[in-house]
Amino acid sequence: MSAEELKKRLSKEPFAEAIVYLQENLKVYKSPIEKQRCLTHVTVLISQAIIDHFSGVEFASKKSKLTLDADTLINLCVFVLLKAQCAEIYGHLKLANQFATNQIRNSKLGYVSSTIEVSIEQILTLEED
Numbered sequence: 001m002s003a004e005e006l007k008k009r010l011s012k013e014p015f016a017e018a019i020v021y022l023q024e025n026l027k028v029y030k031s032p033i034e035k036q037r038c039l040t041h042v043t044v045l046i047s048q049a050i051i052d053h054f055s056g057v058e059f060a061s062k063k064s065k066l067t068l069d070a071d072t073l074i075n076l077c078v079f080v081l082l083k084a085q086c087a088e089i090y091g092h093l094k095l096a097n098q099f100a101t102n103q104i105r106n107s108k109l110g111y112v113s114s115t116i117e118v119s120i121e122q123i124l125t126l127e128e129d
Contacts, residue, residue: 005056014053015080018045022084026092032099035092036109043112046076070115077119090120 013019025038047068068076081089097113104110 015046015049015076015083017049018042018080019083021045022080022086026086026089032096033104033109035096036100036104036113039093039096039116040109040112042080043073043077043115046073046080073115074119074122077116078122081116081119081123089116093117093120 022038022042025041026035029035029038050068086092093113093116097117100110100113105113
């Protein structure tokens with residue numbers, strides 16, 4: 001990778017696509033399942049941003065896989081939620097969870113809901129410096 005390409009990658013706003021998607025779509029979707037799918041898509045965009053950022057980098061070659069563990073995903077969700085400034089995110093999440101079936105709770109949608117909920121709790125306990 002050339003220095004020019006590296007400079008270009010580093011100048012991009014991290015996770016911009018996920019932030020914009022959340023800002024533009026969470027309010028648009030009305031049903032609980034649509035809201036959960038929206039939040040799930042945000043986590044997909046976060047993962048894709050990482051893959052895109054590291055594509056072509058030697059240590060992230062096909063031989064080694066980039067992994068996104070739960071703790072890292074929570075931290076990245078905190079970042080995206082703060083940047084998106086969705087003040088009513090907790091209400092959207094509560095609505096989605098209130099009508100979720102056990103099947104949804106035990107699926108990827110449920111995992112994402114739990115991850116977003118933990119991320120919101122982290123945000124609520126942050127202290128200003």
